[in-house]
Amino acid sequence: MVSNHFENAHPLEDIKNVGIFKGITILVVDDNQDILVLISRVLKKYGIQVMTASSALEAFEAIKRCKLDLLISDIDMLGESGYSLIQKVRAINSVQIREIPAIAFSGNAEDNAHTKALASGFQTYMKKPSNPTQLIIEVAKLLRCPSKKSSSLFGDYSRV
Known part of the structure; x- marks a missing residue:
């Protein structure tokens, strides 16, 4: 079931330049279909291309096949955990x-x-449920990196 509060949220609505995410592809991994739908809707509002996977195994195959800019993964999934998934990603040769x-x-x-x-x-690490903003x-x-347009829009939040 999709939460109307989350579904209708317009995070950072006041930011005019939402095109900063154009060309970005994010893989969202969760064994809960509702979470996949919620996160996908939020990300797509910013022009982000979203891929989804409902298991760590499915996600790992997608990661090897597709060029991704970011991974968002649940930790506690049936079968293989998100911890295991990220460890396999970090051990890959490429x-x-x-x-x-x-x-x-x-x-x-x-x-x-x-x-x-x-x-x-x-x-x-972000705890569910989370604020879309x-x-x-x-x-x-x-x-954010020197070659990405997003660096000038968002300041350094690492100390927040």
Whole structure:
């Protein structure tokens, strides 16, 4: 079931230059179809191309086949976990694949979930449910680099 609050949210609505995400492809991985729909809707509002996978195995195959700019993965999935997925990605020979920025997006209630996610190879951890504005900010932070247009729009939030 899609939450109307989340579905109708327009994160960062006041930002005029939403074209900064044009050409960006993000893979969202979750075994919960509702979460895949919610995150996809938010990202697509910014012109982001979204691919989805409902398992770590499906995601890993997509990662090897497609050029991605960012990975957003659940941690606790049936079968293989998001921790295992990111560790396999970080161990791959291709630098382009191995260095894909990644967000752990999980409802994991463990006290050390954030620390474990970072130690596994994710750049950041977001707890479900999350604010769509915060999701877009995290995406922009991870995509920011000198060659990306997004660097001038979003400041350095790393100390926030």
